[in-house]
Amino acid sequence: xxxxxxxxxxxxxxxxxxxxxxxxSGAGRKTAVALTRKGLELRECVAKNLELAREAADDIxxxxxxxxxxxxxxxxxxx
Numbered sequence: 001x002x003x004x005x006x007x008x009x010x011x012x013x014x015x016x017x018x019x020x021x022x023x024x025s026g027a028g029r030k031t032a033v034a035l036t037r038k039g040l041e042l043r044e045c046v047a048k049n050l051e052l053a054r055e056a057a058d059d060i061x062x063x064x065x066x067x068x069x070x071x072x073x074x075x076x077x078x079x
Contacts, residue, residue: 022028
């Protein structure tokens with residue numbers, strides 16, 4: 001009798017074989033290409049939003065430095 005790990009391994013092999021057959025078919029290939037395209041678009045969108053967040057953080061840091069430089073000499077302990 002097979003133990004649990006053997007059944008899990010067998011299921012993985014069958015799933016992998018099924019995935020290969022699906023991707024080799026015309027409809028499967030179109031689906032894989034569409035999913036990959038959407039993934040690349042998502043990556044570009046996330047990179048764009050990350051860059052905007054970095055720019056905003058840089059602006060905030062620059063404003064804080066300017067505010068610190070403009071403060072009175074006695075108040076510099078907080079900077």
